[in-house]
Amino acid sequence: MYEGAVQDLIDELGRLPGVGPKSAQRIAFHLLAAESADVGRLVAALQRVQAEVRFCVTCFNVAEAEQCRICRDPRRSEDVICVVEEPKDVVAIERTREFRGKYHVLGGAISPIEGVGPDDLRVKELMTRLMNGQVTELIIATDPNLEGEATAAYLARLVAPMGLAVSRLASGLPVGGDLEYADEVTLGRAFEGRRRIDA
């Protein structure tokens, strides 16, 4: 244990995803030794995201206004919604340039271990969009791992009565992986070859 302020910083850093106690300590001491201008920029960046970045009221992607850039873009089709787990997945799919519809960010995947069920995700909001809009096709692009597959299967059953075309990204994605890490070509191909789910 270190003195108050240093230990507080280590504790806060240690709470971040993917940062263990050892790395938290390393980052903390790196910051202690850094130029004050560098630290100032980090502080400013953190404060800016806090103040300026919000979640899109429609799709829950990150946004700097009420709605995100994609939801505001009139050239994008209202007919297709692509469901993803996290905003970073939107970025990954945008890179492929294969998709011209809109997104819906669930905010995670079903995972009982972590206490995450359908009610903890933006599922109700998705259903509202599907019922009101002119959507004819739903593409489920949750991660190709157990939790992503379970979420996809759950959604497919839930929307089955609505008579939409529901599809899942085709295989070819690394199984057990994370959408984010699939390269553009593979992800693009998975998009093109998406297969219908008939739940």
Added chain:
Amino acid sequence: MYVRHLQLGSFRNWERVDLPLRPGPTVFVGRNGEGKTNLVEAVGYLATMGSHRVSADAPLVRHGAEQAVVRAALRREDRELLVEIEINPGRANRVRVNRAPLPRPRELLGLVKTVLFAPEDLVLVRGDPSDRRRFLDDLLVSRTPRLAGVRSDYERVLKQRNALLKTARLARGGALATLDVWDGHLVDLGSQLLAARLRLVADLVPHVAAAHAQVAGPEAPLAGLGYTSTVPLAGDGTPMTAGTPLPDVAELANALRERVAERRQDEVDRGMTLVGPHRDDLVIALGPVPAKGFASHGESWSLALALKLGCLALYRADGEEPILVLDDVFATLDTDRRAALAAVARTAEQTLITAAVLDDVPAELRGTRVQVAGGAAFVVEDDTVLEGGVR
């Protein structure tokens, strides 16, 4: 295959080891507690990424160090294979094969093949079902590396499903809306695991019976293997024979799905998954009776040894020549069993033997020795120190 060179860093009591090894038998000899078993445990780790003595990785890392390193140069037929593992307890290991990092450590499984026999193997006969399931699944993954993913996904599905069942019990059923999707995973992965285990047990049967006859003598009762399952179609423990028909994956999936549906209420009441390969067992029989609870100490030893020699024979039938590791076993065997084991060990491409007393090891296996003492290991041949690995 054989290990040509073994290097360890901060593994167990070894700070550094740099040890050339050769094909054929090698005896690691030295006083109790010097670190002989630790050396061969590292060789076993190359094959299973686990220890035959502990279930967690933390004890493998030298006190005070953060990580351990096992590096081995192996020869398989006339190909060189360099395997490097960084053991990071609590975090993912890092593995390189021929200097190329593996995207996932578990992709190593199946590359290095060992058959390790140690006093701990008595649990195969006398221990819990979980010990026997681990034995089957380790062997499965080693023969069919694709199943490493099925096995770990199945374990994850179980955790997810059990977590859901627990909350469902507390929430009086409210969380059950998503149980169906986990059932789908459970059935899909569970049936693959079941089918693979049944095939494996059937494949082992003749080899284990033959090895047992060799170890315990021709008059000893027949050693048999059966599979007992929470899915009745998958087996009731009756010893299998060459003619036993095996259900296929689709049949097992249907049977498992039905069974899951039947036990639904019990599962919700108890908050856990009650059907599936995680509740099954390998039944080892001696003649007409199951060995567990009946076999004498010596009989249990013979069965455990026969299981391991059966694995060796099965690998050979697959066209593989695994490294044979015999940890502290000669001292506990009687003369006939020693001779039977020595006869097999002599034929292996490489046999690594540990013993506190050299005389316990049959003379024909004593050619090459590694003297282990005072934190150092030296290769000795005909009482001449050849090459050394230190600290």
